[in-house]
Amino acid sequence: MSGRAFARQVSLTFSEAELWPQVRARFVAYARADRDRLIAARQFPSSFTTFVNGAEGADETTLRPDGVILYRGQALGLAIAYALDFLVKRSPFLSGDYSRSFMVGVSRSQALGRAIPMLQFDAAKVSPDATEAFIYSPLPYSRLVDVQMIGTRQLRFRVEPGLYQDAARAVRRRFPALDARREYTIQHPDRERREDGRWIEYPALLIRQVR
Numbered sequence: 063m064s065g066r067a068f069a070r071q072v073s074l075t076f077s078e079a080e081l082w083p084q085v086r087a088r089f090v091a092y093a094r095a096d097r098d099r100l101i102a103a104r105q106f107p108s109s110f111t112t113f114v115n116g117a118e119g120a121d122e123t124t125l126r127p128d129g130v131i132l133y134r135g136q137a138l139g140l141a142i143a144y145a146l147d148f149l150v151k152r153s154p155f156l157s158g159d160y161s162r163s164f165m166v167g168v169s170r171s172q173a174l175g176r177a178i179p180m181l182q183f184d185a186a187k188v189s190p191d192a193t194e195a196f197i198y199s200p201l202p203y204s205r206l207v208d209v210q211m212i213g214t215r216q217l218r219f220r221v222e223p224g225l226y227q228d229a230a231r232a233v234r235r236r237f238p239a240l241d242a243r244r245e246y247t248i249q250h251p252d253r254e255r256r257e258d259g260r261w262i263e264y265p266a267l268l269i270r271q272v273r
Contacts, residue, residue, distance in 0.1 A: 082127055090122040093131045104144070105236060109186075110135030139188030141237045141269050142166060142195050146180050148229045149197065149267070153207070154219050160207060163199040165250070168192050177250060196245070197229075198266035200252045208244075208265045226265045233269055241272045 100106035114120035115129035122131050146164060153161035167177040170192045177196075188195075198204065210216065210223040222228075226244040233242035248266035256262055 086123070086125050090125060090131070093122060093133075097133050104140055106133070106137060107135040107140060136188055136190050136192065137237055137239060138168070138192050138195055138269065138271060139185030141233055141240050141242070142168070142183065142188070142197065143185040144236060145197055145229050145233050145242070145267055145269060146183070148232050149225065152221055152225050152228065154221050160199060160201060160204075163201050163204075164197055165200060166195060166197050168195045192271075194268060194270040196248060196266050196268050198248050198250065198264050200250060200264065202254050202262050205247075205263045205265055226267045229267050233267075239272065241270045243268055 097106065097110075101108050111118060111134045112120065112122065113130075113132040113134060114122055114124055115126050117124075125131060146166070149164055150161045155161055162181075164180040165177040166180055166183045168175040168188055170189050175192075175195075177198075180197075199207075206212070206217060207219065207221075208223065208225045210219050230242040230244050233240065245266040245268050247261075247263040249261075250264065253264060254262050
């Protein structure tokens, strides 16, 4: 029997109306299970909006053969919390001042958000229309912690250099829908000048929605 004849025979025996409910049930079960897995892993928020066939709030069981199930939620807050945890654990810990010094700012609608101490940050309160966030330490030796160099002289810390770059990589791995990168320096109200009058450089971690 030729492949074409076989295809015709299958199409005559099993109609789309008979097959689609079974296929849809499996697809819906997979979509929900994958969504719940990401929520449990704290890679997707527990508060989200469901879109089915382009309709907001529709039930997954209304999926058409040419439709799509989309769960849209704000993962930026979770990514910030994850980044803060990474930065704290990788920070040098003597007095603990540096690991407690991180500030968080969240931007939305192209407006730069006010930075707040990390202990005041609540991932659940990140606005649904937030577009990006930045994390930095206002301590004047923050750049030294990150690069661990003065000119060509290597400094000695109990942690590896590249704190913000490594944090950016970790965020990108855990949240593929977000972009994260190390910013060379960030301007903030409490920044200080060096003895020669130039501004001290403050590295920062930038996390941004990309899709």
